[in-house]
Amino acid sequence: MSAEAHPGTPEPNHARRFTTIWLIATVIATPLVILLLGPELPPGKASAEAAGQVTDNTVLLGMATPVLLLVLIYLAYAIIVFRQPKGAVLEGPAVRGDARLQTAWIVITSVLVLSLAAYGTVRLEEGNGAGSGNGPTPLTVPKGPKLPVQVIAQQWAFTYRYPTYGGVETTHLELPVNQMVELHITSIDVIHSFWAYQLGVKADANPGVDNVVFVKPTTEETFEVHCAELCGIWHGGMFDHGHVVSAGAFEAWIRQQEANFAPATKVLPPYAKTYSPEPTRRAE
Amino acid sequence: MGVGAAVALLGVLIGLYVAEWATSLPTPVAAVSAPASSGGTQLTLETVAAAGPKYSPSHPDWVSYLVRKDGKWLRSTIYTVPANSIVHVTIYQYDGDSGLRNPFLSQVQGTVGGTETVDGKTVNAINPEEASHTFVVPQLGVFVPLPGVAEEAKNQCEFAPCEGAAHRTISFSFKTGKKGRYRWQCFVPCAAGFIDGFGGPMQTMGYMDGYINVV
């Protein structure tokens, strides 16, 4: 195969052969990956943020496919084409380096990585955090009306407070569809993390910190809520189901919660971004 | 040769010890049949301020739940109840109050009628400052706060089993559905000396956390 094995035959232009193989594979594989695999990627399309994450993952996959194919095809090509003929022990060509090639792969890799970093940053900020926590002062805030919902994480359950509905606290999360929701996630003891993967939301709940997440659910469905930061013995038991319902059903539900939980709402502290309930340090 | 055998024996012993440690859980206690008038099964529990050296030699000062079995008190938090039935629970509350961190949990939820009976009076919520412990099964939606013994009460209990000391009697009932293993926990920061009151007994099976085995 190589010139040393068959003296007399001209050395094929390995670079051109390899590039041709790689280009054909890329042209076939990348659209397949983007069109077939892309839409199946998690976390699904139940909210605008989740759909955005699927798009970003697809872009990442699309950019990664040619790189992966380059590496794998090069590996296979080298193993097959440059294999030592049986019984021979031949040294490789005395090439110490190729400045152009090395510069090229450093430059191309840097361009790829930096462009992805720029893309990711832009998508993060135009998506108002893209489903992740922004801390107490988000850099970009979506315009328009937002439904504030506070997620209180404690050991070992999530409860939810609706400040615009009298500060009522509930044990289940229900959200109206097609409405931008402003989640305020906080904890009253240790670090937890609110993870509703179908909505594309994951944000840490730290004690004394108000973590703001923007999410707009777009389909009426049941989503799972898990705790995603190890918080003690029942960390795995801190899961729940939330619902995205129509605006009318949401109004009916919240009125019913206000009625059901009237005794509890009377004794709740006034709504605040963070809470420091007793005992704040060691219990007496 | 001898060294190898000794090392192997040591390894087996260590392995057995670790296996025993990993799988140790409190003994499950079954709920007994309730009187025919109410149907279902009856579970009798008590909460104590300190388990005492008899029930907890390694942690005598930890708060704990105990369950009555055959007339005697046992320190166990794994209870077996039948599926699709009603379970009556009576809790003798011997501990003083610590107060809830989240006052939302002072309202009774998920029981039959949405209420509990405290010393004969039926209520649907308690004063959150008076909460001493809670009995909460989140997967069944059962949230029951337990008010504590007043600070100035006489004859407060020191160590389990607390017969005859000052206490509150709380009873409620809840319905079980499908078979399964459900966790239950206390939500009041009652673990004295720990951060936020949630360490130690609050995070250890056999004290303030357990399983409800619905069979």
Place this chain on the structure above:
Amino acid sequence: MSTTAAAATPQPVGRPLWRRLIGFNLLTAVILGVGGYYLGWFIGHQVDGKSFEFQAAIDENDVALLLAYFFGVVGFLIGLGFANYPISRLLGRPASLREKEQEGIGRYFGLCTDHKVVGIQYLIGIGVFFFVGGLNAMLIRTELLHSTPTLVGPNQYLSLVGMHGTMMMGMMTSGILGPFANYFVPIMIGARRMAFPRIEALTFWLLMAAGFILVSTIFFGGFPTGWTGYEPLNDQAVMGMDSYICFFALVGISMALLGLNMMATIITMRAPGLTWSRLPIFVWSVFATSVLMVLAAPMLIATLLMAALDRTINTSFFVAGGGGSSYLFENLFWFFGHPEVYILALPGFGIVLELLPVFTLAQMWDLTADEMGRNIHAHPTLSEAIKEAVEGIAGHMINL
């Protein structure tokens, strides 16, 4: 051994086994370690004061356990003979480079300053603790065969997960540098020894003591935080958490000393004519890893000291209710944690780059070895930048 060699080596005449066991060896180390443990435990129980009032309610004495571990490790090291040289120097005896030379397999079970022996000790020692961590993983997988809790209680499961992760991460920090760098770097640079042979042996025995301490956590209730040890759950945990703190502190000390030793050896003990640009690529990668170790490990030790203070004398570095911040622990821990993952990766890169030219019979592509080394050295600075970027995902733009 040939018959002539056997005849040449004089056998100790008539020394019974029990006489040979007296001395600075592993048995003495274990005995002094246990003695030190009880001494520390005793001292811990005498310590009292207003800050310790909560101990009566929690039935736990973290001060006692931490002091017990500390004195136990000190006793262990004294028993092995690590204090002999400092004390002999204090008494005015001349400097020396090696401990008493030994022969035979007994060298591997004590303080030996031969770098090849230390390399083999590391390999076997880390392998043993990896096996323990692997057994933990098997227990975890067995529990996970069913979706509902079946075999292992929830406390123990959490502890198993934490023990597995912590043991693996802690042992792998020195996983390549310990066995391979200790063995090969002096050979590759043409030195007869490492720069500090006794410190080299110390790093190994510290790691062994640490592994044992981590395994002992099951006697004290385990720890619920997983290998990252996040506060404030760390502060809430029962006594087993102190085993984690002690383990990582000892691993951190071992790492820092190992890195220091490597750097000193590579900088000062290269053979004449072995310039930086002629160094083998593995030695370059070891050097870069050592820089990372020396940077990252002390941060871990300091962080764990703060966590220990929170647990014992009731400070609130990391408890929000007392004015601290849980983010502080996250940030400080990952200041170590991100360089840690590069510590895991870089030596492997170096080894692969050593192997490839041999088996492909082609020269390694590099402008010079110096260039490659410089590329590898970009890692320590990049790794800090990457760590800060990843921290952003935790959702905070807060100034600490």
